[in-house]
Amino acid sequence: MDAIEVEGLRRRYEAAGGGTSGSGFEAVRGVSFSVREGEIFALLGTNGAGKTSTVEVLEGLARPTAGTVRVLGFDPFTQRAYVRPRTGVMLQEGGFPSELSVVETATMWAGVTSEARPPREVLELVGLGTRCDVRVKQLSGGERRRLDLALALIGRPEVLFLDEPTTGMDPEGRRDMAALVRELRAEGTTVLLTTHYLEEAEQLADRLAIMQAGRVVAAGTTEQVVAERPSRISFRMPADLHARELPLSVPAAVDGRRVSIRTHELQPVLTELLLWAREAGVRLESLQARSASLEEAFLEIAQAGHRPEDGGDTSAHMSTDAVTGVWA
Numbered sequence: 001m002d003a004i005e006v007e008g009l010r011r012r013y014e015a016a017g018g019g020t021s022g023s024g025f026e027a028v029r030g031v032s033f034s035v036r037e038g039e040i041f042a043l044l045g046t047n048g049a050g051k052t053s054t055v056e057v058l059e060g061l062a063r064p065t066a067g068t069v070r071v072l073g074f075d076p077f078t079q080r081a082y083v084r085p086r087t088g089v090m091l092q093e094g095g096f097p098s099e100l101s102v103v104e105t106a107t108m109w110a111g112v113t114s115e116a117r118p119p120r121e122v123l124e125l126v127g128l129g130t131r132c133d134v135r136v137k138q139l140s141g142g143e144r145r146r147l148d149l150a151l152a153l154i155g156r157p158e159v160l161f162l163d164e165p166t167t168g169m170d171p172e173g174r175r176d177m178a179a180l181v182r183e184l185r186a187e188g189t190t191v192l193l194t195t196h197y198l199e200e201a202e203q204l205a206d207r208l209a210i211m212q213a214g215r216v217v218a219a220g221t222t223e224q225v226v227a228e229r230p231s232r233i234s235f236r237m238p239a240d241l242h243a244r245e246l247p248l249s250v251p252a253a254v255d256g257r258r259v260s261i262r263t264h265e266l267q268p269v270l271t272e273l274l275l276w277a278r279e280a281g282v283r284l285e286s287l288q289a290r291s292a293s294l295e296e297a298f299l300e301i302a303q304a305g306h307r308p309e310d311g312g313d314t315s316a317h318m319s320t321d322a323v324t325g326v327w328a
């Protein structure tokens with residue numbers, strides 16, 4: 001059994017004032033994915049893609065409009081009593097009483113949590129050990145996120161939901177958070193996180209899914225998601241060379257002297273180009289050849305936009321290999 005199972009999840013926000021069924025806005029449009037036990041899984045997507053709307057259902061805070069969701073084998077909404085004590089939730093907006101101190105806040109939270117960790121221990125864990133007596137309202141944005149995390153960890157959760165955990169954190173805070181999340185994974189905790197920091201997802205996540213307009217449009221390991229994207233070769237042409245003299249089987253886009261080639265066959269295309277250049281005695285200035293990064297994959301997906309007629313088919317969005325032929 002996977003720790004989290006999502007199958008055909010839909011979530012619709014009804015229009016203000018109720019309205020007829022089918023009115024309102026469907027933020028999640030048939031999402032399926034699963035998170036294995038002890039795995040770090042990142043949910044990525046542009047603003048409004050539907051990440052929080054999805055995670056809220058997994059956290060048991062909202063009922064799905066359609067589809068099924070299981071956390072540790074239970075429905076997090078209707079079987080909340082079984083799921084909630086075994087999960088930790090770090091929401092985007094914590095909202096603590098601002099007059100309490102950090103340790104008072106953690107103690108209050110521990111008081112309503114079964115088998116809670118000692119408050120000071122968990123504050124130490126998230127790097128707030130020296131800030132115990134500071135009032136919450138005096139904490140910086142990044143420190144508040146650490147306090148959010150401390151509260152999410154207080155019940156020793158088996159599954160941890162982190163919604164944009166590092167937003168507002170400085171680079172050191174982000175590094176600490178990443179180290180802590182890895183430690184938790186080593187102890188067997190399953191972590192589902194949303195983030196806008198693609199590098200963070202690339203470094204941390206065992207697997208990830210990219211959402212776009214309520215659908216999962218790419219999923220797998222970073223390598224798998226990136227492998228769907230074309231690699232890029234670029235160089236500057238010598239001034240005395242015309243684009244049509246380039247080897248024709250290599251698709252290229254030309255902008256002045258700058259040539260850019262996108263291909264799923266990096267090695268043979270590069271070989272062909274280099275052999276041609278040697279043959280023709282051409283020097284390719286500023287030559288670069290590299291595989292796609294997660295960031296490129298993400299931006300390409302975001303720019304490709306959403307095509308509703310695809311009906312949630314993830315493969316339909318994978319290839320936007322738009323440039324073919326030589327453009328002068």
Ligand SMILES: Nc1ncnc2c1ncn2[C@@H]1O[C@H](COP(=O)(O)OP(=O)(O)OP(=O)(O)O)[C@@H](O)[C@H]1O
Pocket residue numbers: 013025027045046047048049050051052053054
């Ligand atoms: N309570 C609500 N009522 C109506 N629409 C909503 C509500 N909450 C969210 N939405 C809409 O649902 C869509 C998805 O929002 P959601 O917050 O899930 O996206 P997200 O991927 O988490 O975005 P972000 O990265 O900005 O946090 C957005 O278009 C948003 O405006």
